[in-house]
Each structure stands twice: as C-alpha cells, then as structure tokens.
Amino acid sequence: MGRNLKNALIALVAPLPSILLYTSFLRHHHQSPIWSWCHHHPLLLVNALFFLNVNVLFWLISLIQSSNWMIDVYWTVIPVMLVHYFESHPSSEFNSRRSKLVVALTWIWAVRLTHSYFRREKWQWGKREDWRFTDLARQYGKNWWWVSFFAVYLVQQVFLIGVCLPLYIVHSVNKPWNIWDAVAGAVCLTGIIIAYFSDTQLHTFVTRNEKLKETGKPLVPNLDAGLWYYSRHPNYFGEQVWWWGLAIFGWNLGCGWVWVGALVNTLCLGYVTILVERKMVKLEYRAEEYKMYQKRTSVWVPWFKSSVLQVPKEKAG
Known part of the structure; x- marks a missing residue:
C-alpha cells in the first residue's frame, strides 16, 4: 500500500471513536447517569472527546509516524465537526435561520481551506508536517516526543475550542434574527x-x-x-x-x-x-x-x- 493511500485511510479512520461515541450518546442519552451528564454539559463532553481522540490518539499516531502532519488536515475539519455537534446536541436551542447560515459558512470556509491545503501539498496526505513543528523538534531534540503532546495537540484544543465558541453560542441561544x-x-x-x-x-x-x-x-x-x-x-x-x-x-x-x-x-x-x-x-x-x-x-x-x-x-x- 502506498504511503499516500495509507495516510488517507489513517486520517479517515482517526475520528471514528468520537463519531461512534457521540452517535451512541444521541441514541441513549436518557438511559444512564453518565449519558445524562453529557446531555447537560455539551462543552465538557466535546472537550473530553477532543482530548481523547485528537490529543491522545493523534499524538500516538504522530509518535509512530514521526510526523505531526494530521493536525494540519484536521484544523480544517474540526470546526465543521464542532458546528454539527453543537447543532445536533439534545440540549441545543437556536434560531433556525441563523444556524443554517453559520453551518453553511463553516462548510464554505472548511472547503476553501482544505482545498488550499491539499493544493499546496500537491494532493498528498501527510507529505510533510508544518515547518514550525519541524523547527520545534530540532529545538527540543530527544524531549520532543513528550513536548509535542503539549505544544502541538493540547494547545490546539484550547485554541480551536476557544475560537469556535461562537458556534456553540449560536446553538445555545435562541433569539430572533x-x-x-x-x-x-x-x-x-x-x-x-x-x-x-x-x-x-x-x-x-x-x-x-x-x-x-x-x-x-x-x-x-x-x-x-x-x-x-x-x-x-x-x-x-x-x-x-x-x-x-x-x-x-x-x-x-x-x-x-x-x-x-x-x-x-x-x-x-x-x-x-x-x-x-x-x-x-x-x-x-x-x-x-x-x-x-x-x-x-x-x-x-x-x-x-x-x-x-x-x-x-x-x-x-
């Protein structure tokens, strides 16, 4: 199997744990105390999913491949996943017109940025990692394997969730357009x-x-x-x-x-x-x-x- 195809399969399979867990939650959120807790704390749930699926799993994949390429691909995808998470969560309430506009804009933004990324990378999956991560790896040397968890992944959680909070607000406040x-x-x-x-x-x-x-x-x-x-x-x-x-x-x-x-x-x-x-x-x-x-x-x-x-x-x- 070619490297490009292998990396594409890894990238497509990587978010499945969060997707499967969330779909299970949607089906059973009234049936147990844990699911009930998730129902009343949408931000805590999404942060838990991000931490386990992106921070931990993506980091482990990066250690195996000696490359942090996948976080760049998912920078363009995670906001789309977040907007649909907030829109579909059982506790959500929102103005339908505003929600449709924000969802559409998020998709347009994501398609634009994803196209730009793959065009720049000559349509290759994982051809290289961000040059800033490469520079940091040289700087930290043998310690990079554990420093990368914080410098590449944990910081991305704080940053991405923070900058995407408007997506949550749009789907938690129902006011007229x-x-x-x-x-x-x-x-x-x-x-x-x-x-x-x-x-x-x-x-x-x-x-x-x-x-x-x-x-x-x-x-x-x-x-x-x-x-x-x-x-x-x-x-x-x-x-x-x-x-x-x-x-x-x-x-x-x-x-x-x-x-x-x-x-x-x-x-x-x-x-x-x-x-x-x-x-x-x-x-x-x-x-x-x-x-x-x-x-x-x-x-x-x-x-x-x-x-x-x-x-x-x-x-x-």
Whole structure:
C-alpha cells in the first residue's frame, strides 16, 4: 500500500471513536447517569472527546509516524465537526435561520481551506508536517516526543475550542434574527473570499517559481501583485476577518466575552507573521527585495504602498 493511500485511510479512520461515541450518546442519552451528564454539559463532553481522540490518539499516531502532519488536515475539519455537534446536541436551542447560515459558512470556509491545503501539498496526505513543528523538534531534540503532546495537540484544543465558541453560542441561544446576523455573515464571507484569492495568487507564484527552478532560470524573489501588492499577508488577514465575523454572531447574542477567541487568534497569527518574515529574509535570493517590500507594504490590512526612497548602493554608507 502506498504511503499516500495509507495516510488517507489513517486520517479517515482517526475520528471514528468520537463519531461512534457521540452517535451512541444521541441514541441513549436518557438511559444512564453518565449519558445524562453529557446531555447537560455539551462543552465538557466535546472537550473530553477532543482530548481523547485528537490529543491522545493523534499524538500516538504522530509518535509512530514521526510526523505531526494530521493536525494540519484536521484544523480544517474540526470546526465543521464542532458546528454539527453543537447543532445536533439534545440540549441545543437556536434560531433556525441563523444556524443554517453559520453551518453553511463553516462548510464554505472548511472547503476553501482544505482545498488550499491539499493544493499546496500537491494532493498528498501527510507529505510533510508544518515547518514550525519541524523547527520545534530540532529545538527540543530527544524531549520532543513528550513536548509535542503539549505544544502541538493540547494547545490546539484550547485554541480551536476557544475560537469556535461562537458556534456553540449560536446553538445555545435562541433569539430572533436581526441585522447584525446579516453583517456577521457578510464579514465572514468577505474573509473567506480574501483568503481564497490570496492563497490562489500565492499558489500561482510558487508554482511559477518551481518551474523556473526546474529550467535553471532565476527565481522571482517576491510576490508583489494582486492582493499581495496591498498586504504582505492578505491570506492571514482574510483568515482573521473570518474569525472576527464569526465572533460577531456570538456578540450579537449577548456574549461579549466571545471576542477573546478571535483576539487570541489574531495574536497567534501575529507571532506566525514574525516567524514567516524572519524565514523570508534568511533566503539570500530574496532578502534585499523582501526588506524593501516590508518597508513599503502593509503587514495585514490591505492598504496603499508607502513611499520609501531607496538610497543608491554606490552612495550608501
């Protein structure tokens, strides 16, 4: 069996314990004290399922395969599983119109991001893990096997459950539809569209450079066109707009604290931005041009170029 097919089967089978347990709960939630407890504590139940199925099982798989690739695939899938969990839970109550909109938007977001992931990975399952995990593995050396449980998996639980709390609020508060629901939906869709076109433009740029490298021609040092002309990270900006739009749904239902998840996401993307840009300036063929690009171009929010006068090299110093 080829590696690609084997990894695809592992990824498809991996969430089955949670799915089977939850479907059993739906059938028998009135028949025992344990199921009754799960009925009254939907957030605790989903956290227990996440901990056992993702943190523990995915981590054990990563130790066997020496790769944490699967968490990247499920970053795009878990929000869809969460929104259907919250919608179908026996204790849920919600406005049907709002729920249908949020479920549809979550699916659109997930399909967009999953497509972007596999397009980038050339349609391979588990071809590689996130480069940040690889760097951490080098940093921690022999201790990485246990550090990875916390740094890759446990932190993902806190982060993913936190940022997806609007999905829970939408399905636990039943209030009439209002104009803010339409605003939230428009903001979410805007973020998805921006992220899609940003990732497509980046994919086209990377593919073109790969072809230039194969033919021995000089690489184009920097992407400075399309949305990337106005922002150094328009894909990150689009992703933030999606999560902030989702938070508007929760805020509109009286849960102002829901902004915390979107804020933490923004702070994390801020740190990722720093790591990515440090990596860019280390590449000799693009370092100088990227430094000028940094000076002239907005970090996240698309904006007009700033005017930076470049001092001629012969007069510098």
